[in-house]
Amino acid sequence: MRGIFFTIALWALSLSALAESGYHLWLRYAQVQNAAIKNSYRLFSSVVMKENSPTRTIIRKELERAFIGMTGYKILIKNDLAIGNGIVIGLFTELNLDSFGTPEELKRLGNEGFKLKSVTISGKTQLFIGANTDIGLLYGVFRLLQIMSTEQPLAKLSIESKPRLQLRMLNHWDNLNRTVERGYAGNSIWNWHTLPDYVDDRYVDYARANASIGINAVSLTNVNANATVLTTAYLQKVKAMADLFRPYGIKVFLTARFSAPIEIGGLQTADPLNAQVKDWWMQKAAEIYSQIPDFGGFLVKANSEGQPGPQNYGRNHVDGANMLAAALQPHNGLVIWRAFVYSNETPEDRYKQPYQEFVPLDGQFASNVLLQVKNGAIDFQPREPFHPLFGAMQKTPVMMEFQLTQEYLGFATHLVYLAPMFREVLDADTYRPHKGSSVARVIDGSSFDYKHTGMAGVANIGSDLNWTGHPFAQANWYALGRLAWNPDLSSEIIADEWIAQTLTTNPQAKNIIKRIMLQSHENAVNYMTPLGLHHIMGYGHHYGPAPWFNKASREDWNCTYFHRADTTGIGFDRTKNGSNALSQYAEPIQQKWENINTIDDKWLAWFHHVPWHFTMDNGQTFWANLSHKYQEGVNGVRAMQQLWQSVQQHVNEAQFKQVTMLLHVQQQEAVWWKDACLAYFQTFSKLPLPKGVEPPLHTLQYYQSLSFPYAPGNGH
Structure with a gap:
């Protein structure tokens, strides 16, 4: 008996550890702390839904x-509409309630929209969740649970919501050997070796998390693609994933290696105008759709950073994509x-080349x-001007690609919301076709009436x-989903x-905690690349500062x-006197x-070669402002540390300890960034550090000698 009790105790301990680890993400469904709110939620524990x-x-x-989890009450699910207090879930045709709106109004909610409406009937409060499809119902239920998890009242609830963007996507840069390029959270969660027969329960929790924030598409593999994933054996594995994701409203996409007809098809060419190549892709598409009828399509990186593409054969991007x-x-599939x-x-x-092509x-x-x-024309820098292609492509749908994994933002050791x-980026005005045409309005199709719209995040x-x-x-994954659903949502909300x-209510x-989050990105920009500096990270791995690096093969x-620092100043002149990238x-x-x-x-410094002595609006030189910005970044991280300590009693112990340690790492690395960059740039400016800026802890030679051969995220 004692042994059984010990086993049960260990099991309970393991569940508690899982709960505190962050595994449950924003779906932990913690007990509601507000007693009045909790009691009101219990009135809705009777649910009517035809489970079919x-x-x-x-x-x-x-x-x-x-x-x-939230109330301690078990729900009772019935098929009988005649209930007292409770929730009624169904398609609009099943509910047949005039109060939901006219058929025309409901049709406008589309296949993914939903309506939540609380009504009082004969003194009883009922909450109706209606949609045109089951996937719409799923999104409506998740929105309800989000409201409950944030301890908001359900009385007088009236919400009508549909996604602004059709394709709301995660791009995984996962390799078939389970490494993840630019991934900093361990190996790939996809175990290709055990698929299709063993389907990990973690895939279910992944699908739940995505559906809860409206993500409806997933590209499973690295854009630096491996053609093996298109072989028959691997398509059976992909099918197992697609079958699991389908009830959650998630379509599977695959990255297509342009040279696949050669590598796995036995052809001598991958020329997109070659009849055999065209036929090979037609047959491959037919094979995929025979296994996965709702397959989303192909995501393609071509003629970029050494990847094969149509230009290998003297063709252009249109030839390859079409x-x-x-x-x-x-099969109604898409090419991204x-x-x-x-x-x-x-x-x-390099800034100009995508636009020109x-x-x-x-x-x-x-x-x-x-x-x-x-989002920007260079490569996921800590801060970038919006890409000039937004607003310039008026006849071709352009979708957004953000990076969630922090390749240039300190990896998974830096807190950057x-x-x-x-x-x-979304708020930036493109002025195309006119003033007020923000990037958000471009990608949602408002500006140019795109047939397809979308937003993707590199997972x-x-x-x-x-x-x-x-x-x-985790908040960045969450934010991607919420902004893809509604690109007007504020960072604060x-x-x-x-x-x-x-974390806590x-x-x-x-x-x-919100203060920490909202200041974190500006802090990171300040201690890494203030005032328009960019791409000064370590070569290859992009870890830490290396503004001195000049030995690459290109x-x-x-x-x-x-x-382009020199004795006169710093920055890339992209004006008419320079590369004229601004003309785009x-x-x-x-x-x-x-x-x-x-x-x-x-x-x-993005667009001007700024003299060190240039006087800025605050009356100080550019050098003084640059130095102060680096110091502000360091001071900002120190402030984040102090703020985090003040919430210890309100967050679980395990996560509090983990974030505390990571903030310590971030603070040390912020100092490293400041010291290394200012020590290097000072060799050009020849100016002293202004008052209030801490001198470097080490010599420039020390920082230049640092080496990181095993920095994570390179994907091999």
């Missing part, structure tokens, strides 16, 4: 898990063609092709127990939701290519940014 599909089975299980589009079109291209053979400013092709792509464009950065998910390495990195569901602690992989933006932006006196401070 796999998705409705998922809904039932989610409601059961959530109600027992050949694949023709293979997918009979990445616009991250630049050539070592082209002496042009794609704008002349606008309107020539097939109707089932989208261009996936990074990315929603403010996402908002900065920061791995095998770590908490999924993302840093507990706060998203942070409020995530904190309450994930204590009002004071929530506000403190010029635009050198840090010195981007900052609309006239109002050109006029403002061309003038060193009117450009925003945060873009200075």
Whole structure:
């Protein structure tokens, strides 16, 4: 008996450890702390729903898990509409309630929208969740559980919601050998070796998390693609994943290696205009759809950073994308063609090359092709001006690509909440076709009436127990889903939701944690790349500062290519006097940014070679401001440390300890960034550090001698 009790105790301990690890993400469904709110929730523990599909089975299980966790009450699910207080879930045709709206109004909610409405009937409060499809019902239920997890009242609830973007996607850079390129949270969660016969329960929790924030598409493999995933044996493995994801409303995409017809097809060429190549892709698409009828399509990185593509055969991006589009079109599949291209053979400013390659092709792509464009024209830098392709491609759907995994933002050891950065990009006015055409309005189709719309995030998910390495990195996954559903949501609202569901509902602690999150991105920019500096990270691994690096095999992989520091100043001149990259933006932006006196401070070194002695608006020189920004970044991390200590009693012990240690690492690395960069740039400015800026702890030679041969994330 004693042995049995000990076993039970260990089991309970393991569940508690799992709960404190962050594994449950924002779906932990913790006990509601507000007694009045909790009692009101118990009135809704009777649920009416006809359970007649796999998705409705998922809904039932989610409601059961959530109600027992939040209220301690088990829900009772019935088929009889005649209930007292409770929740009624069904398609609009099943509910047949005039109060939901006219058929025309309900039809506008589409296949994924939903409506939540609380009504009082004969003195009883009932909450109706209605949609046009089961997937819409699932999204509506998750929104209800989000409201309950944040301890909001359900009385007088009236919400009508549908996604603004059609494709809400995670791009995994996972390799078939379970390494993850630019991943900092362990190995890939996909175990290709055991699929299709062994399907890990973790895939279910992954699908639940994505569905809860509206993500409806997943690209499973690295954009630096391996053709093996398109073989028959691996397609059977992909089918197992697609079958699991389908009831959660998630479509599977695969990265297509352009040279696959050669590597796995036995052909001598992958020329997109070759008849045999076209036929090979047609047959491969037919094979895929015979296994996965709702397969989403292909994500393609071509003629970029050494990847094969149509230009290998003297063709262009239209030739390559349209050949694949023709293979997918009979099955309603999509081609997502990445616009991250630049050539070592082209002496042009790397900033300009995507625009130069794609704008002349606008309107020539097939109707089932989208261009996936990074938020900025260089490469996921801590801060970038919005990509000039947003607004320039008026006849070709352009979707957003953000990076969740923090390749250039300290990896999973730095607390950096990315929603403010996402908002900065989405809010930027492209002035195309007119003033007020923000990036958000471009990608949601408002500006140019795109047939397809979307937003993707490069996933920061791995095998770590908490999924993302840093507990706060979960918030970036969450933010991606929420902004893809509604690109107008504020960073503050998203942070409020995530904190309450994930860490604590204590009002004071929530506000403190939100302060940490909202200042974290600006802190990181300041201690890494202030005032428009960019791409000065360590070569290859991108870990830590290395502004001195100049030994790469191609010029635009050198840090010195981007900052161009000399005795006169620092920064890349992209004005008319330089590379003229500014000409790719609309006239109002050109006029403002061309003038060193009117450009925003945060873009200075992006577009100007700024003299060290240039006087800025605060009356201090650029060198003084640069130095102070680096110090502000360090001081900001120290402030984050202090704020975090003040919430100890309101968050679980395990996560408090983990974040405390990670903030210590971040603080040390912030100092390293400040010291190494200022020591190096000072060799050009020849100016002393201004008052208030701490001198470097070591010599420049020390920082230059540091080596990191096993920095994580390189994917091999």
